[in-house]
Structures are given as C-alpha cells and as structure tokens.
Amino acid sequence: MDHARQAVRVIEPEEEAQRINKLMEEADERTREILERYGGLHPVTFGHCGYPGLCVRGTARAFCIGCPFLVRRPEYLDRVDFVLDGYLKAADAHERMGDLAGARERQRMVADLRQLRMEMLLLAEAERQGTWTPHWKQLTVGVDE
Numbered sequence: 001m002d003h004a005r006q007a008v009r010v011i012e013p014e015e016e017a018q019r020i021n022k023l024m025e026e027a028d029e030r031t032r033e034i035l036e037r038y039g040g041l042h043p044v045t046f047g048h049c050g051y052p053g054l055c056v057r058g059t060a061r062a063f064c065i066g067c068p069f070l071v072r073r074p075e076y077l078d079r080v081d082f083v084l085d086g087y088l089k090a091a092d093a094h095e096r097m098g099d100l101a102g103a104r105e106r107q108r109m110v111a112d113l114r115q116l117r118m119e120m121l122l123l124a125e126a127e128r129q130g131t132w133t134p135h136w137k138q139l140t141v142g143v144d145e
Contacts, residue, residue, distance in 0.1 A: 046080060046116060047073035065112045073134070074124035077117065084113040 024032055034043075042049040049055060050069040057064075063083065064070040091106035126132035 044070065045083070046076050046120075047071045065109060065116065070116075072116065072120050072123060074120045074127065077120050077124070080113055080117045080120060084110065084117065087113060 042052040042055075044064045046064065048071050049064065049067075050071040052069075054069060055067075087106050087109045091103050091110060094100075094102035094106055123132060123134075127134065
C-alpha cells in the first residue's frame, strides 16, 4: 500500500528542488556532474527521468514515451524524429500484414511521439526567446561566475 501511495503522489517543485540540493551536497563528484548536467539521475533517450524512484520500468526505460516524469530535452529532437520514423514504418508494415492490432499500437506510439516532438519544439522556442530555462541549466547558473 505504501508503494501505491508513493506512485500517485504529486511532486511539488520546491520539494523536488530540496531533494536535488540534498543529493548534490551528499553526492560524490561523478554523481554531482550527472545531477548538474541532467537535473536528475537516469538519462534516457529523450531527456532524463524526472523522478527515477517512481519508475515502474526498472532500468528498461529507454524511451519513456508518455511517462509524466520524462523531462524533455529539446536538443534531442533528432532522436524523436528517428524513432518516430521507425514507428511510422512499423505501423505501415503491420497494416500491410493485416495485423490491425499491431498497427493500432504503433499508431498510438506515433501519436505520443508527435506530441513529444511538438512539446520539444515549444520548449526550444521558449528557451530561444528567453522565457524558459531548462532545469538542468538552472542548476549550473552562477557556478562559473
């Protein structure tokens, strides 16, 4: 029951910032480097895991498509495009084979990837305009000054 409560809890930004700051204070040099670079542990294909302690995928979380804890990295847009292209081809192949269930599943992934792509484009534009700074860059502000 404790695991179920933990899985549905809402992550408060201040609480998460305190958790990362505590990790930074207690971490060795390599862990601090990862925290500074990604804002969390467990880099994944399209960004990094925003809260790896809640992941139900264990260590098999390469894509994290549709995961609410995925912290998107706009600079990985090319990865999204590559995987999206693969799923489009797979959906077409399943449809041509008559495997409509397989085609539908791939189309769901295509829809999620298109959504992820749009979110990354919006984040990149916001960063370019200076209205948003990625969390992993906020952690390093003032470090070099």
